Amino acid sequence: MDHQGRKSENRRRLLDEGVRLLLHQGYHATGLQEILGRAGVPKGSFYHYFPSKEAFGAAVIAHYIEPFIVQLESWLERPDLDPLGALESYFRSLIAELQANDFQGGCLLGNLMAEIGDTSDICRQALRRALHRYRDKIATALRRAQEQGLVGRGRPPEELADFIVDYWQGALLRMKIERSITPLERFMDQVFHHTLQ
Amino acid sequence: MDHQGRKSENRRRLLDEGVRLLLHQGYHATGLQEILGRAGVPKGSFYHYFPSKEAFGAAVIAHYIEPFIVQLESWLERPDLDPLGALESYFRSLIAELQANDFQGGCLLGNLMAEIGDTSDICRQALRRALHRYRDKIATALRRAQEQGLVGRGRPPEELADFIVDYWQGALLRMKIERSITPLERFMDQVFHHTLQ
Numbered sequence: 001m002d003h004q005g006r007k008s009e010n011r012r013r014l015l016d017e018g019v020r021l022l023l024h025q026g027y028h029a030t031g032l033q034e035i036l037g038r039a040g041v042p043k044g045s046f047y048h049y050f051p052s053k054e055a056f057g058a059a060v061i062a063h064y065i066e067p068f069i070v071q072l073e074s075w076l077e078r079p080d081l082d083p084l085g086a087l088e089s090y091f092r093s094l095i096a097e098l099q100a101n102d103f104q105g106g107c108l109l110g111n112l113m114a115e116i117g118d119t120s121d122i123c124r125q126a127l128r129r130a131l132h133r134y135r136d137k138i139a140t141a142l143r144r145a146q147e148q149g150l151v152g153r154g155r156p157p158e159e160l161a162d163f164i165v166d167y168w169q170g171a172l173l174r175m176k177i178e179r180s181i182t183p184l185e186r187f188m189d190q191v192f193h194h195t196l197q
Numbered sequence: 198m199d200h201q202g203r204k205s206e207n208r209r210r211l212l213d214e215g216v217r218l219l220l221h222q223g224y225h226a227t228g229l230q231e232i233l234g235r236a237g238v239p240k241g242s243f244y245h246y247f248p249s250k251e252a253f254g255a256a257v258i259a260h261y262i263e264p265f266i267v268q269l270e271s272w273l274e275r276p277d278l279d280p281l282g283a284l285e286s287y288f289r290s291l292i293a294e295l296q297a298n299d300f301q302g303g304c305l306l307g308n309l310m311a312e313i314g315d316t317s318d319i320c321r322q323a324l325r326r327a328l329h330r331y332r333d334k335i336a337t338a339l340r341r342a343q344e345q346g347l348v349g350r351g352r353p354p355e356e357l358a359d360f361i362v363d364y365w366q367g368a369l370l371r372m373k374i375e376r377s378i379t380p381l382e383r384f385m386d387q388v389f390h391h392t393l394q
Binding site: 024025026027028029103104105106110111113114115116117118119124127128131159162163165166167168169170171173174176177178179183186187190194195 | 221222223224225226300301302303307308310311312313314315316321324325328356359360362363364365366367368370371373374375376380383384387391392
């Protein structure tokens with residue numbers, strides 16, 4: 001592998017480990033040397049890849065949201081599901097994964113909004129961008145669901161999508177301290193049986 | 198002041214400073230020496246007051262929720278407001294305070310659920326107790342509102358109260374990264390115009 005190839009490979013491994021460590025330990029409890037060690041990248045070389053821990057945090061946030069967007073899109077493209085059914089199946093798949101992981105971690109976006117959302121401006125901007133991408137994807141699904149008469153047109157799809165992403169974050173926090181699926185089941189009931197009608 | 202009096206006075210000052218520092222910096226970013234220094238308590242004497250940083254965190258959580266319970270109770274006891282109006286006024290007062298504080302901090306319970314809710318069992322239990330006390334108080338108000346015909350009886354008051362406390366936490370996270378009142382206004386609209394009918 002040439003120098004550029006190794007550099008981008010190391011960068012990707014740092015981001016993968018960053019997602020894992022920041023999700024489970026948080027931002028301040030995770031040291032740069034620990035990330036390098038886990039990623040198998042030479043100690044002391046961190047600033048070769050990222051200008052600062054904050055810039056790394058922002059890159060981890062963008063890296064983290066990517067598979068969620070891809071997963072949501074693939075549910076929405078399934079020909080056997082309408083947009084509302086796809087959204088419901090997507091959240092059911094997230095819940096199954098959280099249960100399989102014994103309710104550990106939750107969502108990196110929620111955890112970092114809470115820990116550094118008002119202290120690191122670089123990470124705040126990255127969190128905002130990631131959350132808006134996600135919200136827009138959900139809003140598109142809801143707009144289609146409204147066009148197909150599956151959801152009432154009384155409220156704009158963006159407003160409903162904002163409600164869904166914000167309540168989901170709160171339900172995930174509650175899941176962590178209850179160590180239970182109940183807050184997530186309540187989310188499903190509130191969203192799919194009471195709000196989207 | 199005798200020894201016991203000074204000890205309990207120092208303990209209270211440590212808890213007050215703990216609330217401020219943990220709310221704004223988080224758990225891991227706040228050192229014991231910083232807390233002692235701000236509280237004006239001799240450096241190195243931390244373990245005279247608390248057996249561990251985790252035990253301190255748990256005590257800070259219980260100390261933090263107290264004024265919220267008192268404030269909520271005082272709104273609910275106002276003779277000029279029905280239970281639903283009292284609940285709405287209570288949340289409006291919180292929003293005014295958050296806006297006055299420039300959207301900094303949010304809620305200590307939400308921040309710590311996110312940062313250490315799944316890594317410190319002592320703090321997890323304290324968060325759970327604090328959140329349940331708060332939820333129960335809101336459920337009592339909603340039960341009264343249902344008895345007075347202000348809220349439909351279709352859903353148990355505990356379920357509605359759980360929804361309110363969880364969504365509020367999510368809305369507060371969003372507020373921090375948007376630096377805006379909008380997520381909290383959306384919470385008010387969802388709860389008081391769409392859900393509690």
